[in-house]
Amino acid sequence: MNEGAPRAERQRRATLKDVARLAGVSQSTTSRALSGEGYVAAGVRARVLAASEELRYVPHAMARSLRTQDSRSIGVLVSDLRNTFYADLAAGIAGRARANRYTMMLVDDQGSTEAELSAARAFVATRVAGVIVTPLSASVTDYLIGQRIPVVEVDRQFSAGRCDAVLVDNIDVARRMTDHLISLGHQRIALFIDETNWTTGSDRVEGFRRALKDAGIEPNPSLVISAGWEAAEARRAAIDVLARREHPTAIFAANNLLAEGVWRAASDLGLRIPDDVSIVSFDDSQWMSMVSPGITAVAQDAIALGEAAIDRLLARVAEPDAPPQTLVLEAQVLPRGSTAAPRAGA
Amino acid sequence: MNEGAPRAERQRRATLKDVARLAGVSQSTTSRALSGEGYVAAGVRARVLAASEELRYVPHAMARSLRTQDSRSIGVLVSDLRNTFYADLAAGIAGRARANRYTMMLVDDQGSTEAELSAARAFVATRVAGVIVTPLSASVTDYLIGQRIPVVEVDRQFSAGRCDAVLVDNIDVARRMTDHLISLGHQRIALFIDETNWTTGSDRVEGFRRALKDAGIEPNPSLVISAGWEAAEARRAAIDVLARREHPTAIFAANNLLAEGVWRAASDLGLRIPDDVSIVSFDDSQWMSMVSPGITAVAQDAIALGEAAIDRLLARVAEPDAPPQTLVLEAQVLPRGSTAAPRAGA
DNA sequence: TTCGCGACTGGAATCGTTCCCACATTTCCG
DNA sequence: CGGAAATGTGGGAACGATTCCAGTCGCGAA
Numbered sequence: 001m002n003e004g005a006p007r008a009e010r011q012r013r014a015t016l017k018d019v020a021r022l023a024g025v026s027q028s029t030t031s032r033a034l035s036g037e038g039y040v041a042a043g044v045r046a047r048v049l050a051a052s053e054e055l056r057y058v059p060h061a062m063a064r065s066l067r068t069q070d071s072r073s074i075g076v077l078v079s080d081l082r083n084t085f086y087a088d089l090a091a092g093i094a095g096r097a098r099a100n101r102y103t104m105m106l107v108d109d110q111g112s113t114e115a116e117l118s119a120a121r122a123f124v125a126t127r128v129a130g131v132i133v134t135p136l137s138a139s140v141t142d143y144l145i146g147q148r149i150p151v152v153e154v155d156r157q158f159s160a161g162r163c164d165a166v167l168v169d170n171i172d173v174a175r176r177m178t179d180h181l182i183s184l185g186h187q188r189i190a191l192f193i194d195e196t197n198w199t200t201g202s203d204r205v206e207g208f209r210r211a212l213k214d215a216g217i218e219p220n221p222s223l224v225i226s227a228g229w230e231a232a233e234a235r236r237a238a239i240d241v242l243a244r245r246e247h248p249t250a251i252f253a254a255n256n257l258l259a260e261g262v263w264r265a266a267s268d269l270g271l272r273i274p275d276d277v278s279i280v281s282f283d284d285s286q287w288m289s290m291v292s293p294g295i296t297a298v299a300q301d302a303i304a305l306g307e308a309a310i311d312r313l314l315a316r317v318a319e320p321d322a323p324p325q326t327l328v329l330e331a332q333v334l335p336r337g338s339t340a341a342p343r344a345g346a
Numbered sequence: 347m348n349e350g351a352p353r354a355e356r357q358r359r360a361t362l363k364d365v366a367r368l369a370g371v372s373q374s375t376t377s378r379a380l381s382g383e384g385y386v387a388a389g390v391r392a393r394v395l396a397a398s399e400e401l402r403y404v405p406h407a408m409a410r411s412l413r414t415q416d417s418r419s420i421g422v423l424v425s426d427l428r429n430t431f432y433a434d435l436a437a438g439i440a441g442r443a444r445a446n447r448y449t450m451m452l453v454d455d456q457g458s459t460e461a462e463l464s465a466a467r468a469f470v471a472t473r474v475a476g477v478i479v480t481p482l483s484a485s486v487t488d489y490l491i492g493q494r495i496p497v498v499e500v501d502r503q504f505s506a507g508r509c510d511a512v513l514v515d516n517i518d519v520a521r522r523m524t525d526h527l528i529s530l531g532h533q534r535i536a537l538f539i540d541e542t543n544w545t546t547g548s549d550r551v552e553g554f555r556r557a558l559k560d561a562g563i564e565p566n567p568s569l570v571i572s573a574g575w576e577a578a579e580a581r582r583a584a585i586d587v588l589a590r591r592e593h594p595t596a597i598f599a600a601n602n603l604l605a606e607g608v609w610r611a612a613s614d615l616g617l618r619i620p621d622d623v624s625i626v627s628f629d630d631s632q633w634m635s636m637v638s639p640g641i642t643a644v645a646q647d648a649i650a651l652g653e654a655a656i657d658r659l660l661a662r663v664a665e666p667d668a669p670p671q672t673l674v675l676e677a678q679v680l681p682r683g684s685t686a687a688p689r690a691g692a
Numbered sequence: 693t694t695c696g697c698g699a700c701t702g703g704a705a706t707c708g709t710t711c712c713c714a715c716a717t718t719t720c721c722g
Numbered sequence: 723c724g725g726a727a728a729t730g731t732g733g734g735a736a737c738g739a740t741t742c743c744a745g746t747c748g749c750g751a752a
Contacts, residue, residue, distance in 0.1 A: 127408065378701090703745095
């Protein structure tokens with residue numbers, strides 16, 4: 001053996017060339033033997049496999065995809081992994097990605113549009129096959145579409161008709177939930193909402209308004225409350241609202257964080273649910289089935305949402321020029337104990 | 347212009363060569379202009395930048411890292427993203443990764459050792475700079491170490507002394523928690539545990555045992571209960587245990603899922619907490635602060651755990667030959683209302 | 693005038709694969 | 723028996739970047 005640099009020899013990772021040399025055949029043959037494509041004599045294949053095993057050879061995925069010009073990874077961009085909604089979404093995607101032998105690059109943009117855009121650039125740089133995003137603005141999607149990378153928008157939609165999307169019918173579900181409250185006799189219903197620039201938010205408000213309108217209830221703008229992004233903010237806002245003399249008899253929280261804030265506020269003020277105030281939530285959470293009474297909630301199946309998104313993405317990758325599709329998944333209203341008729345006289 | 351194939355021309359993504367051609371300089375110069383390394387005349391740089399802008403050029407990260415032989419991505423392997431503990435861990439890692447301009451490849455192995463190993467192979471194939479793993483067995487770490495890829499084990503440790511690790515002192519915390527119950531007067535304490543082949547599980551059992559021993563309480567093997575992996579299983583097991591004539595006066599659940607099962611079982615049986623049974627949990631969860639009474643729990647800061655893990659990993663990448671370190675982070679016992687002295691006579 | 697040096701540029705090798713092509717050998721069939 | 727087809731092999735050009743090296747200038751100093 002060459003006594004030159006045994007240590008360096010050990011350190012370097014084996015390449016195809018090393019395997020070829022050890023097996024005593026050319027790189028072309030080695031490649032064929034390992035990939036199983038093309039002619040290779042049985043004996044030679046065995047020698048190559050043995051050599052590859054001995055050197056613990058692992059093909060360099062980047063070199064491969066550089067040459068073949070295709071990619072086995074997808075980019076996923078979510079807003080906040082600590083929120084179970086996004087975590088479940090990611091879990092759904094991760095499972096299916098693995099099943100389809102894709103790897104997943106995950107970025108949590110923490111609500112920052114700069115982070116979002118820089119993640120998109122990183123995805124383009126690594127030439128992902130496609131991207132799944134819960135967008136904060138239209139710019140990510142625009143950028144990716146401009147770069148001709150397949151995109152699926154999930155949960156919120158900014159680029160309707162320009163890329164695929166997987167959504168829940170927020171208008172309909174919000175309306176049904178509001179109807180539920182109205183049918184119990186509630187007239188003064190407050191809606192806690194985070195953001196109305198997104199389709200999720202504006203659609204939920206829209207569904208809420210329609211239900212009121214259809215029931216002939218006068219819309220009251222002071223009962224649509226922008227409650228910020230965090231439970232703590234929502235809690236403060238809810239304390240304000242619930243401390244009013246004629247406080248709403250029911251509160252509809254547009255997501256799980258807001259619901260937490262509202263629930264804590266009611267608890268802070270010693271209000272009893274549902275006697276003093278009914279509470280419902282858009283988004284189910286573990287705690288909502290554990291507190292008593294349980295919180296009536298819209299159960300979005302975030303895992304299914306993620307699975308649908310990656311299925312759509314892979315279909316799009318296979319057929320880039322098909323017209324964009326928007327998938328709308330069902331969401332269920334789970335009635336629990338947090339809703340009842342308003343107290344007489346309230 | 348060449349009228350040959352305008353469509354194909356539009357389709358292809360711009361490469362360095364295209365930018366160079368448009369700017370009228372060589373690839374070398376273009377590369378230097380874009381990277382800022384080496385000499386480039388100001389006018390030329392401007393031209394190159396303009397050309398790159400016009401073609402919406404995005405450098406091919408894989409080609410780059412193939413050439414430079416370094417990697418800007420890390421692999422992360424967790425057991426179940428739907429569990430907030432792992433989701434928070436991933437969130438902590440994701441934040442720091444982004445801050446350090448690394449991308450993160452995330453795999454959720456769903457508790458399958460095959461999935462775990464195949465993820466590890468995928469990481470090696472993409473030549474990640476390093477891997478953070480909540481291992482299911484020693485084999486992932488062994489494999490990665492064999493491939494000379496830096497590894498940090500988090501939460502559980504299988505390869506002590508052979509790679510870095512970031513942990514919580516499970517023995518100590520479990521002991522303190524048990525002491526808390528003992529100091530309230532409990533003698534018949536059950537421990538619900540998932541798995542004792544992992545350091546997390548066996549250490550929690552160990553801490554529990556030591557606390558009992560130090561207090562002179564006879565260890566009772568029938569009170570250390572393997573309650574499976576899911577809340578539903580734990581619930582069934584807890585119903586069995588709590589339905590016994592002389593049921594334990596306190597239950598220590600070794601993680602949040604188990605705690606959920608135990609809590610639901612108590613609720614199923616109409617037992618009052620803490621009057622009929624005290625409950626404590628290793629792992630805090632959102633619901634534990636929302637139910638009443640709140641559940642006394644060990645709060646592990648999973649985000650901090652993730653941050654510490656990636657800090658360690660990046661330090662290791664910078665200095666591969668330093669001796670392995672094991673970081674032990676603090677965890678707090680959060681006393682809530684779920685613990686009290688056992689009922690007289692119980 | 694010549695030398696040397698700093699500023700600047702381009703050619704070409706390289707990273708680790710795949711795969712087209714050319715060539716060699718064997719098999720098969722009319 | 724001749725040639726086509728099937729089988730097996732290796733050479734070498736890509737893929738898209740970086741970077742070493744060898745040049746070409748212009749200019750101030752010797």
